[in-house]
Structures are given as structure tokens and as C-alpha cells.
Amino acid sequence: MNQNLSSYRIFYTVANTGNISKAAKELYISQPAISKSIQKLEEGVGCKLFSRSSRGVVLTDEGKLLYDHVSSAFETLTLGEEKLKRSIELGVGHLKIGVSATLCKYLLLPYLQEFIRQNPHVSISITCQSTNETLELLEDNKIDIGLVGKPDNLKNIHFDFLEEIEDIFVCTKDYLRNLRARGVHKDQILTNSTLMLLDKNNMTRQYIDDYLSDNQIQVKESIDISSMDLLIDFARIGVGVACVIKSFVKEDLASGALVEIPLGIPIHKREVGFAYKTTTKPSKTLGEFIRFYKNF
Template sequence: MAETAAILLQGGSMDQNLSLYKVFYTVANSRNISKAASELFISQPAISKSIRKLEQSLGVTLFSRNSRGVQLTEEGEILYEYVERAFDSLQLGEAQLKKVNELGIGHLHIGVSTTLCKYMLLPYLKAFIKAHPHVKITIDCQSTNHTLQLLKENKIDIGLIGRPDSLHHICFDSLGEIEDIFVATKTYLDNLSLRTRSNEMDLFRSATLMLLDKENMTRQYIDDYLSLHHIETNNLLEISTMDLLIEFAKIGLGVACVIKQFVSKELENGTFVQIPLPFPIHKREIGFAYLENQQHSNAVKDFVAFYTAQKPQ
């Protein structure tokens, strides 16, 4: 047995024999060349020729003839054990692929900042998951800068980011613009005015100014704005997330820089007062980004098609 296995391993190239193994497998199952020819829709001579070619390649005899047809030799039984396993695996693979196609099974890896995840991504994901319940979603919550780097390194499929200065090899699908504003409660502003008698021009110098930390692209954008217009700040409080900025502003801790769209309710019901600025802050564009010229999975293609259909026109 061991000698026969060694002979099989030393035989011809498997790549050359792949089509022959299907013939071998069919003949071994049917035990009859005529039946195998009918099942494979080829002639009996073609079946016999294929078997001879495989036997020559392996250097063994695989079948012996009898009155009822053919039967496997000892060497044929050894080969059949492995070939049967291989074809069973192929059938399982085909069945799994069919299930993937029918159910839309897939994996989608998204990079996004915590702020954009809550206020922008979640509404899209909620509807997408409802339409594609068999897609596994992985969320990597990092700063926009880190998300962009992960995208370039092909470690995520798609990112929700602010539009970068350069779109080299990146497709960017805009979802619209966001606007940065400064807000505070009316009570905080009234008390600040009593303490400092500050006016609008020196409010930033006297107030506690709450900004996101320096790793955040929004913070970098606001720092550039303050520097460009020579706006001085004396009491700066760094906060890690937009949600905390909003909550700290609600309890009257200071003036917070937030995204206007994310505090629309608070502005409408009077919880926040928007601070007028001597110079406007230019709006920023946000959207989904992915690498161009990339072979994307069906899950990624489905998500791109989904948000394209859903996003505001």
C-alpha cells in the first residue's frame, strides 16, 4: 500500500490530470464505461482513452474488467478515496457559493470617526442591514485621518470621511456639506457677560472654549480658522468626542464648537444659542470613500449602490 501511494505521488502533474479525474470518478461510481459515457455526454472510446491516459500518467492500473463492467483495482481504491473527498469538497464549495449568492452573504469593513458614525453612518446602516441581513459589518471607529490611512493601506473597504485635499486613487461620493458653529447656553453667555463684560469680539478670549482633541480633523480645521483670523483663546478645554462636547455645553461648561446639523434640535428648542462670528467658517464636504481600480466584493458593491440610491440629490 505504501509503495503504491509513493508511485501515485511520483506520477504525472495533477494540473494535467484534473479533467481525467472527473472521468475516473464517474467510471468508479457507475462501475460501467457505457453508463459513465452517457452521464458525461462523451463516447465510450473517449472514456477508455482518458482512463488509459490517467493510468499511464500515474504508472498504475486503476480498473479491471469483469462480466458486469469494471471494478477498481487496489491502486484504484486508494486513488478513489482521495478523489471522492476532493469532489465532495468541490460540491460543498459550490453549495456554499450558491448560498452566498442567494442570501447575499458577505463582509463589509467600514472606517469612520465616532461622530460621523453616530450622526451620519448609522441611518444608512440601519436601512442597509434591513435590505441585506446576511452581510457582516465591521466598524473601525478612528479619526478621519486614521480612516484615510487605513483606506490607503487597503485595511478597510470603505470610509466615511471629510473630503481630503488630495483624492489620489480614491473615489469620493459626497453626501453633502456640514457646517461648524460655536454654541453655548443662554445662561452661560449671560453669566459670562456679567463676569467679564465681554462683547462678541473678545468672547473667545474670556470664555471656556471646548474643542475636540488635536487628533481630530475637525479640530485641525478649527485651529486653522482661529489662526487665520487671529482669534485668541485663553481657556481651552479639549474633549474626546462630539457627544461629550454637546453634553458639556448643555450643562453650561463653556462655548463648544459643534457641527450645526448635529444640534439642530437644540438650536430649534432654544437649548443652544449660536455664537455669531466675525468671519464665517467655510462648510466642509463629507462622503464615502473607497479605492479606485480595486476588485471590490459584492458586499462593497451592494453598499455603494445602496447609499448612492439613498443619499440626498
């Protein structure tokens, strides 16, 4: 396009009004400026666009052809402006969140339920990945915010603490009773049971592996499981001892469906919270979500 948008705006207005004087008043510019702009546009396209009449100006055949396209373009722009204004008024936006399946179910959903109630026109995209993968997506600007375990390296990351989580080992009373019947003492449970852990790509698994290694606990038999829900379900039916987050099984512990394995050295609690990049200015929608969860 050899002409600038203002030239086509003038052309479009003159064609609609059919009068240079009326167009000048509508555009708040002088009549000579309009005449000069039309002349320059005609030179640029290589043909006459208007012919004078007793009532003002009318489009030539070439002008009508150009007007059809210019009119369509300005109508599209006007529609875009109206949609943008309406979306701003309604609070329309898009929020991309990264979170592990476990934290999504047990921690994120309550926040989302209330946020969506307050912001019904915001669309939400959830990417369920491990914490490590969520941080990678955040670094690559593929998500706006992540709900993660606090990373060791906070470079370019702002972390808002939500709560502490505590990892524990649990099993059924029957499973524990059978271990004791075989002469397994309480300080030998982890080394003599089928230990059920999240898969090795999960940050929780890496944290537990470090705990086992630091305390010289040798695991003889283990099962890698893809989700916390399955870990809890397998523990409930007596498959083995599962490493779970304590707050996620509080009802099972209260009812006696599961019991906590006593540990000589407890596993340190971990921090979880929302993380977003400090090197990128938050969008309006992300800013709204940050303000929301800080006051939740």
C-alpha cells in the same frame, strides 16, 4: 498533485458508475478518451486503480484508497458550489466601512438601517477612525468605502457628496451670562473661555485650528475631547464653549439648552460623503451599496 483535476473527475465518475461507457455518457466524452485518461492516471500514481469484471470495472484496493480522498474532495467542491450559488441567490456579501464615530452615529446609521433591511444577508464591518485614518485604510484596501469629510487630494478616490456640515461654537446661557458679567464682549468669547475641541488627530480639529489661526484667535485655555458626543455633553453642563457640528445640536439650540456663539467671520461649511478607490473594481456588495445610497 501530479495529475490535473479533469483526470480525477474522470476517475471519480468511472468509480461511481462502475462502467466506462456510462461514465463517457455522463461526462460527454468518448470511451477511448476515458480509457486513456485512466491509463495515464495509473501511470502517474504507479499502480492499477481498476480491474475489469463481467459488469464493467471495479476499484482495486489501491483505487479504493485513492477514491476515498478524491470522493471527499469532490464532495467538498460540490458543497462549495452549492453554498456559493445560495449566497448569490440570497445576496450574501460583506461590506467593510470606515467612518469616524461622529459621522457614524449622526449620518451613517440611517443609511445602514435601511440598507440592512433591504439586504439582510450582507454582513457589515465598521471601523471607527478619524477621517485621516479612514483614508489610510482605504488606500491600503483594508476597507471598501469610507464616510469622510471631502479630502483635499482626490487622487485615486471617488467622492460622492452627501451633505454640507457647519461647525459652530456653543455653550449654555448661564456660561455665556457669566462671561458677560466678567466684562467679556461677544467678540472676545473664544479667547476668554474654556474652549472644548476634538483631539488633534481629528480632521475637524485641524480644520478648526486653521480657522482660529487664520482669524488670529488666541486660545488661552482648551480641553481636548475624544468624541463629539462628549463635547456636546460637556457643553450642556456648562464646562465651557464647545466646537460642534450644528445639525447635531439642532434640538438643543431649538430648546435653548445651548446657544450659538456669534462669530465675526463664520466657519466655512464642509462637504461630507462616501469615498472609495477608483483603482480597484468594486465588489458586487459594494456596488449594491453605492447604488443604494445614491437613491436613498
